[in-house]
Amino acid sequence: MINVQDLKKNFGSLQVLKGITTHIDEGEVVVVIGPSGSGKSTFLRCLNKLEDATSGEIVIDGILLDKSEAHINQIRAEVGMVFQRFNLFPHMKVIENITLAPIKVRQKSHDIARKEGMELLKKVGLSDKAEAYPGQLSGGQQQRVAIARALAMHPKIMLFDEPTSALDPELVGEVLDVMKKLAEEGMTMVVVTHEMGFAREVGDRVIFMDDGRICEENIPDEIFTNPYNERTKAFLGKIL
Amino acid sequence: MSNLFVWKNFVEALPFLLTGVKVTITITILAVVIGIILGTLLGLAKLSNTKIFRLVATVYIDIVRGTPLLVQIFIVYLIFPPLFGFNSSDFYRYVAAVLAMGLNSGAYVAEIVRAGIQAIDKGQMEAARSLGMSHAKAMRYIILPQAFKQILPPLGNEFIILLKDSSLASTISVQEMFKNGQDIYNRNWAVVEVLIGVAIIYFIMTFTFSRILAIVERRLKTSD
Ligand SMILES: Nc1ncnc2c1ncn2[C@@H]1O[C@H](COP(=O)(O)OP(=O)(O)OP(=O)(O)O)[C@@H](O)[C@H]1O
Ligand SMILES: [Mg+2]
Numbered sequence: 001m002i003n004v005q006d007l008k009k010n011f012g013s014l015q016v017l018k019g020i021t022t023h024i025d026e027g028e029v030v031v032v033i034g035p036s037g038s039g040k041s042t043f044l045r046c047l048n049k050l051e052d053a054t055s056g057e058i059v060i061d062g063i064l065l066d067k068s069e070a071h072i073n074q075i076r077a078e079v080g081m082v083f084q085r086f087n088l089f090p091h092m093k094v095i096e097n098i099t100l101a102p103i104k105v106r107q108k109s110h111d112i113a114r115k116e117g118m119e120l121l122k123k124v125g126l127s128d129k130a131e132a133y134p135g136q137l138s139g140g141q142q143q144r145v146a147i148a149r150a151l152a153m154h155p156k157i158m159l160f161d162e163p164t165s166a167l168d169p170e171l172v173g174e175v176l177d178v179m180k181k182l183a184e185e186g187m188t189m190v191v192v193t194h195e196m197g198f199a200r201e202v203g204d205r206v207i208f209m210d211d212g213r214i215c216e217e218n219i220p221d222e223i224f225t226n227p228y229n230e231r232t233k234a235f236l237g238k239i240l
Numbered sequence: 241m242s243n244l245f246v247w248k249n250f251v252e253a254l255p256f257l258l259t260g261v262k263v264t265i266t267i268t269i270l271a272v273v274i275g276i277i278l279g280t281l282l283g284l285a286k287l288s289n290t291k292i293f294r295l296v297a298t299v300y301i302d303i304v305r306g307t308p309l310l311v312q313i314f315i316v317y318l319i320f321p322p323l324f325g326f327n328s329s330d331f332y333r334y335v336a337a338v339l340a341m342g343l344n345s346g347a348y349v350a351e352i353v354r355a356g357i358q359a360i361d362k363g364q365m366e367a368a369r370s371l372g373m374s375h376a377k378a379m380r381y382i383i384l385p386q387a388f389k390q391i392l393p394p395l396g397n398e399f400i401i402l403l404k405d406s407s408l409a410s411t412i413s414v415q416e417m418f419k420n421g422q423d424i425y426n427r428n429w430a431v432v433e434v435l436i437g438v439a440i441i442y443f444i445m446t447f448t449f450s451r452i453l454a455i456v457e458r459r460l461k462t463s464d
Contacts, residue, residue, distance in 0.1 A: 050366055069374075077372030087367035091385050100381060101371035146367075153371060 001026040001157065001188050002047065007056035009042055016042045018212035019056070026156075029189045031199040031220070034209035035235055040192045043209065044159050047190065048079040061156055077105055080150030084162040086142040088134035088149070094121070095130040098149045106153065113152070120148040124178050140171030144178055151182075158182065160191040196240060200224060208232045249430035253437050256424055260417030261441060267338050267416060268403045274342025275398070279349020284379075286354050297350065304347035309340070310408050316340035317412045330415070337409035345402055352398065356391035357383055389460050396453040400446045407442075417441060 002024040009017040016039045024030050032040050045051040047058065049065055049072045058065040060075055089097050098120060099113035108116075121127050124144040134142055143163055150158060160179065164172040176198050183189055183202045193199065199206055200220045207217040208229070216229040224240070227233050285297035304312070317336040360383050368378035410419035418438055425434040 048370055050370065073372050073374060076370055079370075081367075081370040083363060083367065085363055087361070087363035089364065089367070089382055089386075101368075101373060104377055104381060105372040149371070 001028075001061060002190075003057075003059040004047075005057040005059075007043070007046060007058060008054045009039070009046060009051060010054045016212055017046070017053075020212075020214055022207065022214060022217070024188065024190065026188055027186045028204045029183045029187075029191065029202055030205050030207060031203040032190065032192045032207045032209060033194070033196075033199065033235070034215075038209045039212045040209055041161050044081075044161050044190060044192055047157075047159055048076050048081055050081075073105075077101075077153050078156050080153060080155035080158045082143070082146050082150055082158065082160045082163045084165050086134070086139070086146045086166070088142055088146055090134050092133075093130070094126070094132050094134065094137070094145050097134065097145060098152045101149070102152050117148070117152060120151050121145075123151075123181070124148045125174070138171060139167045140174045143167065143175045147175075147178055147182075157188045157190070160189065160193065162192050162194070164193065164195060194239065196224070208235065210235070245432055245436075246430060247433075249428060250433040250437055253421070253424050253430065253434045256420050257417055257434075257437050257441055260415060260420035261445070263334075263414065263416040264403065264406050264418075265445070267334065267341065267409060267414065268399070268406045270338045271341035271345055271402055271406070272399050274338070275345025275349045275402070276395070278342065278346030280353050282346060282350035283353025283357065286350060287357060301347045301350050304344055309344050309405055310411065312344055313337060313340040313408055313412060316343070333409075333412050333414050336412060337406070337414045341402060341406065341409070345398060348398055348401075349395065352391055352394045353387070355394075356387040359390045360386050392460065393453070393457055396450070400449060403446060403449070404442060 002022075004020055004022050007017055007020040008015065020043060032043065034040050042051055046053050047060070053065075061078060063071055063075055065071065065075060088094075089100070092100065095114065095117050098117040099108075099110070102108040102113040102116065103110060118127065118130060121130055124147055126141060126144055126148070129137060129141060129145070134145065137145065147158075147163075163179070164175050167175065172195070176195060179189070179191070179198070180202050191198075191203075203220045205217060206220050206223045208215050208223065208227075208231075210231045216223060216227060216232045218227075223232065224236065227236060282297045282300060285293040286301070288294055288297075313336070316339050317333065320336060320339060364382050364386065365378055368382045369375070373381070406416055407418035409416050410422060413419065421434045421438045425431045
């Protein structure tokens with residue numbers, strides 16, 4: 001489903017990704033962990049072309065991510081992204097946040113988009129908030145709306161960049177529950193998170209990144225109980 | 241004192257001045273419309289990824305903001321109308337004034353638009369793009385509607401500045417309020433009375449407009 005070959009990314013003279021090679025299968029849930037500044041967000045953002053790779057190759061669902069605008073918009077519509085700071089559109093109601101892209105990008109009718117939007121809101125447990133504005137919701141509710149908004153495009157892959165890091169601790173659970181449900185339905189997911197419980201329970205594989213490289217990747221049980229890389233050990237020692 | 245300000249002269253001047261108000265407001269509104277269209281295009285050009293757009297916008301803005309409006313009005317008056325084959329009628333002086341003020345205002349509006357767009361959180365564009373929206377669609381549905389609230393107050397301010405500066409159109413004999421005033425005191429020498437009348441009318445216009453603007457702004461704020 002996702003094939004990454006020797007991905008490198010520079011910001012000016014700073015090399016942030018130093019050659020990432022990995023493969024992610026359909027339906028797989030991959031959790032990316034690593035210290036701050038190791039390039040986790042940059043890696044994720046390259047996967048839907050919010051950042052242009054400096055070199056290397058990314059193929060998603062058979063489509064090569066090149067400079068072609070058509071390919072890029074095609075990829076973006078199929079790869080949903082959830083941000084740390086939600087990034088809901090504050091000037092639109094919750095339901096409008098969800099239906100905007102299906103209507104304007106997928107050319108769906110208002111009625112169908114709305115019907116699907118309401119189903120998605122039900123799925124994330126926010127049916128009663130359709131007519132609210134984002135500013136009237138708690139952080140956890142906003143993030144669940146953001147997930148519903150991404151799902152409205154029927155993506156094949158969902159990227160999550162620290163989806164619970166901006167939330168009060170008591171609101172983390174409700175967002176993780178929605179993500180768990182998605183994983184159970186077979187969604188292909190790449191999740192950057194510090195929630196090790198989630199990684200253990202839901203993750204099929206954990207990738208540990210440090211200094212722009214993948215240092216170690218393994219099934220959660222192995223990497224958490226038996227890491228072989230010294231940096232992985234040091235990192236896990238600090239956060240577990 | 242009684243000779244310096246003759247109440248009768250003041251009162252008699254008012255109706256003549258008020259006929260000029262219509263012209264003052266008309267040329268200001270037309271100029272602002274040109275300024276908003278041009279300024280939006282220039283503001284977007286300044287934020288464009290295409291270097292040549294940025295360069296053209298920057299050069300235009302710098303030149304226009306770096307030279308006096310009075311000089312610009314004269315240059316437009318001397319160059320543009322003959323270019324378009326107008327003859328020396330009142331109409332072409334009006335066109336020259338509106339055009340010069342509009343071209344001038346465009347440069348200032350461009351900076352207002354640019355700042356308004358830049359004030360919107362970068363995450364908004366990223367979220368829109370990640371949903372598959374093109375840059376143009378993201379601008380239209382996500383960025384510009386939010387930027388509008390940021391842009392409105394300085395845009396109102398620009399309108400007020402232009403309303404006052406429209407008095408410069410008198411220099412190319414556009415019959416706006418200040419020119420009407422000059423015509424009156426050239427006849428009766430009641431310079432002080434007429435100019436005080438002119439000032440009062442300008443003040444009433446700008447004050448009223450800024451009050452209306454404040455109300456609109458408050459409405460927009462509470463709709464968040
Ligand atoms: N647009 C940018 N311009 C310049 N440098 C950048 C840019 N974006 C990221 N960087 C740099 O790239 C490096 C990796 O950033 P990235 O956000 O990918 O790290 P991260 O692993 O997600 O960290 P965190 O856990 O803090 O989110 C950092 O040193 C950061 O300063
Ligand atoms: Mg990050």
